[in-house]
Amino acid sequence: MRGLKTKQSKSNKENHVFVCINCGKTNGELYREILKDVIKLSHCEYCSKVVDKYVEFDPVIILLDALLFKEAAYRHVIYNARVKFHWKLCIMYLLCDAYMKWAHSQTEVQHSPKRFLHFALRWDFYAMFLMAAIELMMFLFSLMGSVSCRLWMRNEKMQKKDYICLHKALLLSCFGKLLVIPAVIWGQVDSLACLWMTRLFMLMSCTQSVRVILKSGFPVALMLVLLGFCVEALVATTSPLLLPIIIAGG
Incomplete structure (x- = not known):
């Protein structure tokens, strides 16, 4: 205290x-x-x-x-609370998300420390990290853009500090990505149920953050967050097309 x-x-x-x-x-x-x-x-x-x-x-x-x-x-x-460690959490999110994508892409992974270190040094893991960063960036930009459009339609404006608070709140709300850590401990990292649980937790957390920032109702905040997730999903579907190019370039 x-x-x-x-x-x-x-x-x-x-x-x-x-x-x-x-x-x-x-x-x-x-x-x-x-x-x-x-x-x-x-x-x-x-x-x-x-x-x-x-x-x-x-x-x-x-x-x-x-x-x-x-x-x-x-x-x-x-x-x-004046939280200032959200950027450090962002790096943790990207590492967890990259490992989750990498685990799903490896169909014959042997869960041993040596095997993990061997694959972590391969270019595909770093490519997954890059894709995770692009997806997160597109999610943030699309959600903040949709918030701006809604305010423009209602003839309302947000100050710069409000956008900073929204950006920080969204980064903090993505802490559901850290659920991959207990998933690794329990050996369930390749489970689709774990992946969907993580996405659902992030959906509710981001929706609550948008509600607090915009002081809006749950349906409006949920619609805005779902739009951001749709853009992120669209980017994720095109990632496998770019991944071989990145790996070949590496």
Whole structure:
């Protein structure tokens, strides 16, 4: 709590705008420091509830609430937590996605450490990594483009910081790709059920993030995310045509 409090105190001094996790309205502070180690949580000016109860929560509890798709937890992570490691998570996503694609492309894989290291050094794994990066980039661009079109049709505008928050939220919402790690441990990496479970989890997580950013209903957010997944699927279907060219070039 002490490390989190120091971080939030610095943010308060920099006049950062926070968001109430209950109603989504902006507030000037999360808490007030009464004494050296005593703080008082601030209440929202609109709903009169605590602005962000997760300030005092353990990160594990916050993660569990995010896994349960609680809107309050998403608001805390996107707006109030000041997460800056989303780019590192992006690299992890690409590695997991590349390994998943590589595992499905290998029909005669022997699951041993030496076999894995042997194939990991081959050009096809790096080609899979490149394809995963292209698919993720197209997913983000198409989804952000569809959001912009919807706002344009409604004569609404988003500020630059809102697009940055949306981009960060979508990257954080892709943490369902990390499910490949327990799948490798359980030896189910080549299972289609694991692949579909990962996609479904990402669909719900991204939809919840779009809902929080746009303050829209579930059907609208789901439609926008599905459009992004359709573009990603279209790119994925053309990837096998480009993969031999990339491997031959390597």
